[in-house]
Amino acid sequence: AQTVTQSQPEMSVQEAETVTLSCTYDTSESDYYLFWYKQPPSRQMILVIRQEAYKQQNATENRFSVNFQKAAKSFSLKISDSQLGDAAMYFCAYRSDRGDYGGSQGNLIFGKGTKLSVKP
Amino acid sequence: NAGVTQTPKFRVLKTGQSMTLLCAQDMNHEYMYWYRQDPGMGLRLIHYSVGEGTTAKGEVPDGYNVSRLKKQNFLLGLESAAPSQTSVYFCASRDPTGRYEQYFGPGTRLTVT
Numbered sequence: 001a002q003t004v005t006q007s008q009p010e011m012s013v014q015e016a017e018t019v020t021l022s023c024t025y026d027t028s029e030s031d032y033y034l035f036w037y038k039q040p041p042s043r044q045m046i047l048v049i050r051q052e053a054y055k056q057q058n059a060t061e062n063r064f065s066v067n068f069q070k071a072a073k074s075f076s077l078k079i080s081d082s083q084l085g086d087a088a089m090y091f092c093a094y095r096s097d098r099g100d101y102g103g104s105q106g107n108l109i110f111g112k113g114t115k116l117s118v119k120p
Numbered sequence: 121n122a123g124v125t126q127t128p129k130f131r132v133l134k135t136g137q138s139m140t141l142l143c144a145q146d147m148n149h150e151y152m153y154w155y156r157q158d159p160g161m162g163l164r165l166i167h168y169s170v171g172e173g174t175t176a177k178g179e180v181p182d183g184y185n186v187s188r189l190k191k192q193n194f195l196l197g198l199e200s201a202a203p204s205q206t207s208v209y210f211c212a213s214r215d216p217t218g219r220y221e222q223y224f225g226p227g228t229r230l231t232v233t
Binding site: 004009035042043044045047050091093106107108110111112113 | 161
């Protein structure tokens with residue numbers, strides 16, 4: 001079974017600085033997707049960024065980028081120029097790409113989350 | 121286009137009471153999911169559905185039942201609530217022809233006393 005581990009329960013960053021959140025995962029599959037979700041105090045789950053395992057190029061979305069190391073099964077999130085609005089819980093998630101007929105049905109497997117605080 | 125909505129947003133139950141959480145989506149998605157989120161934990165899958173009239177168990181299905189009578193709705197039922205079911209419940213939907221994300225509802229905070 002696949003597992004997702006976030007080893008940093010809490011992180012803190014100064015406004016305008018850069019912070020990296022860690023995520024490792026365990027899988028025997030070769031095709032999958034990885035996601036970072038943001039959960040602000042409103043509880044809404046917001047997709048931040050996604051990475052397809054077959055792509056070597058790291059995904060980037062504005063101030064958010066990932067460092068995807070497939071062999072090491074590592075998927076870290078870098079937030080540049082941190083803003084007060086970035087303060088939230090961040091969840092790393094895994095989704096199999098065995099296909100919707102392979103038994104996974106697109107279920108997401110989540111890590112336990114990292115609480116990010118941003119200091120003004 | 122409201123996306124995924126959940127009713128109610130908050131609820132307090134006494135042990136042994138029953139209730140149903142409603143999830144509705146207006147994106148014509150085939151797949152729908154129910155997750156629970158507990159403190160210090162990520163979201164864990166309770167049940168899911170790959171289409172109208174179908175349901176399947178997820179990681180933590182005990183104590184819950186689900187129904188998908190209409191494509192746009194996915195109901196989560198608690199027949200006899202227990203304090204261990206105090207949690208935040210999220211519904212999500214996904215288009216299986218789309219390769220990526222699930223769309224989440226705003227969550228329901230349930231407290232069982």
